[in-house]
Amino acid sequence: MRALTFLILLWCIIGSTYDTYASLTGINEVFRDEDSPVFKRTYKPGTPFSLEHRYTMRRNSDYNRGVGVAITYDNLLDHLALDKIRSYVRADASPGHSLIMDVGGIDLNGDTPQIWIMPDLSSFSTNTQTIDHLDWSATGLEVGYPEQTHAFYIPTSDTYEFYELTHDDLFLYGLGQVDGADEVHFEDWYLTMAPVPIEWGIDYEGTVIFIYEEDPDYDSTVLIQHYEVVAHGTLETYDEGSVNAVKLHFTEEIKDYKDGEEIEIDVYHEVVWYSEEGHYLRGQLKEGAAFTGETSFDIMRYQKIRQSVSTEEIKKVEMALDAFPNPLSAGDVLTISHDLDVHLGLIQVFDMKGRVVYQMDLSNMNSKHDFQIRLPYNLSTGVYTFRVHSTSGEPIGLGKLQVI
Secondary structure, eight states: OOOOBOOOOTTOOSOOBOEEEEESSSOOOOEEOTTOOEEEEEEEEEEEOOTTSTTOOOOOTTOOSOOSOEEOHHHHHHHTOTTEEEEEEEEEOBTTBOEEEEOOOOOSSSOOOEEEEOOOGGGSEEEEEEEEEEOGGGSSOGGGSTTOOEEEEETTTTEEEEEEEOSSEEEEEEEEEEOSSSEEEEEEEEEEEEESSEETTEEEEEEEEEEOSSOSSOSEEEEEEEEEEEEEEEEEETTTEEEEEEEEEEEEEEEEEETTEEEEEEEEEEEEEEETTSEEEEEEEOTTOOSSSEEEEEEEEEEEEEEOOOHHHHTSOOEEOEEESSSBOTTOEEEEEOOOOSOEEEEEEEOTTSOEEEEEEOTTOOOSSEEEEEOOTTOOSEEEEEEEEETTSOEEEEEEEEEO
């Protein structure tokens, strides 16, 4: 298998990453290494299973789409909205601590809701992060993936993630890792995270092709990403109770080619759940583990989305906060000083039109008197306001800053 870098971050599961760099000062083009592959993408919109499908799911004249739980384009658009933030937990299996879950079976007719009980991931070795939703045009990095429609920011690693939501799929283009004051390191992923809509009986396949123009050993790598929505029902979470959900089977085949011949193939499998409320669970199956019944996972990744603040709360009276340096430049680190005797939850930065141009979760910070944030690199010159909220969402402090 060609030496590909596999990252495990956010919802990401399997994917080939390729390095790209761009300057953050007056960014207007992406610089790719000479041996970076050419990217091509095709996909088949989600369609009902055929009678010849390997699970022989029923399809006849009285089949009606919309059976059971369905996650629509509008649901996903709401999950990605700027007034939402998400928490992320990754749990890894370890010796003596297997990740085991009864994932149920394949509902051939769509008329038998299932119940799935999620393992308590807090009892395993976990990596927990908070992920902020950003206006993609406020990141200053939209030139890396011009097709993107949504961006996330992970404060703990100073990393951006770039997505495109269409009526066919939710597609992850790649990551942007900040490397110092004037450079960002792009890593291309090109991975379908979910078909749209997500409802029982949908079959989706996407193909990503990397063509190597100057590689003596490989002509191309083909990634075939396949989703089947095989059941609907109730997901019993370990922390927030029951949620309505759909279950998908995901398979990715990674094929390497030379002179038109397939020279190597690797295959990965996952069981995936999406809920209407915004809970996502992805379990990467152990090699040889079954798609049905009680089965074993190497890794589980769990996300849940929550509202950040409401318009009414923003209008409340808050304590004035000091920030320095002020004025400062886009991309600079801002220190905010406070004497707030509460647990901090979130900071939001607004432009003069009242639009949220940046937000960051503060719940993992332990500072009693000050904290730091890095402003987006493409903020225009001007005056901005910022508001700090408690973990319950209540606005508790505000201030102003000037970008020069």
